[in-house]
Amino acid sequence: MKCEHVIKKLSAYIDGELAAPDREAVELHMEQCSGCREELEALNKQNEYIKDVPLIEPSTGFRARLWERLRDEKARQTLPWPYWLPIPAMSMLLLIIFIHLALFSTRVFAKSQSVKTGLLSYTVEHMAKRPNVLNPLTLINYCIRSHEYLCKCAQEQCAAEKCETGVCALNGNGGSNEK
Amino acid sequence: MEEAMKNRFAVVSLILGILSFVHLLGIEKAVLSVIFGVLALKEERNSKTAWSGITLGIVYLVIITTVVIIYFPRMIVLLDKIK
Numbered sequence A: 001m002k003c004e005h006v007i008k009k010l011s012a013y014i015d016g017e018l019a020a021p022d023r024e025a026v027e028l029h030m031e032q033c034s035g036c037r038e039e040l041e042a043l044n045k046q047n048e049y050i051k052d053v054p055l056i057e058p059s060t061g062f063r064a065r066l067w068e069r070l071r072d073e074k075a076r077q078t079l080p081w082p083y084w085l086p087i088p089a090m091s092m093l094l095l096i097i098f099i100h101l102a103l104f105s106t107r108v109f110a111k112s113q114s115v116k117t118g119l120l121s122y123t124v125e126h127m128a129k130r131p132n133v134l135n136p137l138t139l140i141n142y143c144i145r146s147h148e149y150l151c152k153c154a155q156e157q158c159a160a161e162k163c164e165t166g167v168c169a170l171n172g173n174g175g176s177n178e179k
Numbered sequence B: 001m002e003e004a005m006k007n008r009f010a011v012v013s014l015i016l017g018i019l020s021f022v023h024l025l026g027i028e029k030a031v032l033s034v035i036f037g038v039l040a041l042k043e044e045r046n047s048k049t050a051w052s053g054i055t056l057g058i059v060y061l062v063i064i065t066t067v068v069i070i071y072f073p074r075m076i077v078l079l080d081k082i083k
Helices: A003-014 A020-032 A034-052 A062-077 A086-109 A113-129 A135-158 B002-019 B027-043 B048-081
Strands: none
Touching: A003 A020, A003 A034, A020 A034, A086 A113, A086 B027, A086 B048, A113 A135, A135 B048, B002 B027, B027 B048
16 A cells, blocks of 8 residues: 555544554554654644644524525525526527528529629628728628629619619619719 | 636637637627626626626627618518519
């Protein structure tokens, strides 16, 4: 048995709690190891000092106060539900964003190659080539340009008089407002 | 306690390492600010820093959602008209 294992068992050895094989192994080790003997003596001395210390009687209501503080500590670690509200709020906003993106992207993939290429060029231009420090401005710029592009495509194909959604400045002259 | 903190930092490090490869218009950073803000509230409920982080993250997400709600349905209408 190694010293570290013996030292771990010394307290149980002093209290007489070790099983016979362990007790014999500890005693055998003690005969050969002076360091562990010194450790045992030190523990015995500590026990004697502790025996001389007078018992302290807890004040009245000590146990009740202790349990109350433990309950308070447990309650402090559990966050009440209003503090969790940002998480469902955030999830709701993310859901709205991803539903719109999913609806938009499925329709884009169903369109002709020219429409997809045009939208891709705007996407690359606004999201990759010229990134804005402020992300919302990048997104707004991208939305405006993409909307104008789609409006032009719709006017060319449907011969519409003006912008169908009333957002962009295009007025049905075959894309002369294209920048 | 110290070991638990090390593990938390390891998880944060892993998440940020993964997110450094992607850019979702800053949504990923807003989400992280809200999540870590709420986790910070577990330690200290009146932390102004945590509340500021949560507020900024939510405000950012509200702005992005508003822009998406304004423009994307209109673009979807236009896409439906294009062959």
